[in-house]
Amino acid sequence: MDSKVAEWRKLIQSLRGAGVEPYPHSFKITHSVKTLNELRRQALLDPWVGSTVTTAGRATDIRRHPNVVFIDLYEDGARFQIMVDPKEPLLEYIWRGDYVGASGALVKTQRGDYAVKAERLFLLAKAVQSLPEWGKVDRGSPFYMRHRAVSMVLDIQLRWRIYTRARLIQAFREAFWRRGFVEIPTPVLQPIYGGAAARPFTTHIWAIDEDWYLRISPELYLKRYIIAGFSRVFEIGPQFRNEDIDALHNPEFWSLEAYQAYADYNDMMRLMEETTYEALQAALGTAVVKYGESTINFSPPWRRITLYDALREFGGVDPDKLTDDEIKDRLRALQVPLKAYNRGIALVKLFEKLVEKKLVQPTFVYDYPEESTPLCKPHREKPGLVERFEAFAGGHELANAYTELNDPVKQYEFFKREEELFPKDEAHPLDYDFVEDLSFGMPPTGGIGIGIDRLAMIATGAESIKDVIPFPIVARRELGQ
Structure with missing residues (x-):
């Protein structure tokens, strides 16, 4: 862990040395990513085209083209993209997983989608470990349970x-x-x-x-x-x-x-x-x-059914006719342990084993x-x-x-x-x-x-x-x- 922290410290110090604060105290937004995404989903964004908005979220995808860089911002289960000039100096310090803010005009792209055209770009929190690839998490891996927030x-x-x-x-x-x-x-x-x-x-x-x-x-x-x-x-x-x-x-x-x-x-x-x-x-x-x-x-x-009737219908046994020895034999065959035998408790155990899974x-x-x-x-x-x-x-x-x-x-x-x-x-x-x-x-x-x-x-x-x-x-x- 010490070696990891040393790497993180070095990265943070290099950012501050370049005049970039990786962890500013606050950031004021006018439209959250979730709000912009919901307006887009309801086809209500057109009246906002041309208006200046400020938004922020986690960068989950960065797509670089010769004349523009698209960054997908993620927040609260929603995504919205921003457009950034490739010459923007801050782009050098941003990677997937960082929290990023952008202020600029809401525009409609050539493909008919919407984006915030960033006139100003902000690094709001540096992810000193890059986020794993979107959607590629292995649900059976230790990482998935250990880093639940990332999952x-x-x-x-x-x-x-x-x-x-x-x-x-x-x-x-x-x-x-x-x-x-x-x-x-x-x-x-x-x-x-x-x-x-x-x-x-x-x-x-x-x-x-x-x-x-x-x-x-x-x-x-x-x-x-x-x-x-x-x-x-x-x-x-x-x-x-x-x-x-x-x-x-x-x-x-x-x-x-x-x-x-x-x-x-x-x-x-x-x-x-x-x-x-x-x-x-x-x-x-x-x-x-x-x-x-x-x-x-x-x-x-x-549906309503008594426990005894459920045993008859789904379990194939009649509790009124079973002897104690027969109940013990059935539980033994079903590998259901009983520390001390009691007929009522045994019938409930029999129900749990024979019936529960069938109650869909x-x-x-x-x-x-x-x-x-x-x-x-x-x-x-x-x-x-x-x-x-x-x-x-x-x-x-x-x-x-x-x-x-x-x-x-x-x-x-x-x-x-x-x-x-x-x-x-x-x-x-x-x-x-x-x-x-x-x-x-x-x-x-x-x-x-x-x-x-x-x-x-x-x-x-x-x-x-x-x-x-x-x-x-x-x-x-x-x-x-």
């Missing part, structure tokens, strides 16, 4: 996917606010992690000499807002789980969680299908997307075994089940939702049962403070958590969650570090 410049599809994810987040936010939900923050650092069964990241707070945790879910704090009298709350933001890294998992991921007083899991189904439809329409202009070989239509209503069109799978979660209200009509659903599309789980448990005694008992059913690092910790908060009264409530990144994968046709997360977690050894 977003070179890979138009990556940039579009990240933009679309951002637009989905904004559209969901708007859809929930329209329905009277208040976006409200919860702590990222928590003394007891909860709201999901997952391994947390642990940190130590030196000021109080205690171990705390990065949240794995905002659930228990959002429910406290319901207890506090906020009737509709939600939060969009990052969660942290110290677990798998693969095509569907990243230890830091984004979710939307929402809770509504006086609602149940049926209301949450309607809420999800409506807001997802609206978010996709806002981000893509359509709720029908191509994902792999499938065309997925997110228009409401989505948006589908709500509901009524799960009561052992599947300690935070859900028991089913009002079906003993042994809880009022829970998960939403699927493209073969991926997109959401998890409950009619929320608000009985403090049952909540305490379910937490204790969880400790008995699972190893310590897989069970929901018993949060005494939350149980006590619940004892002061929480109204009937429906809650839902939606995976933003997985929905963005389907919306943009991405094969991996890494393709929609701007800066995914990658082992340093894989980056060549």
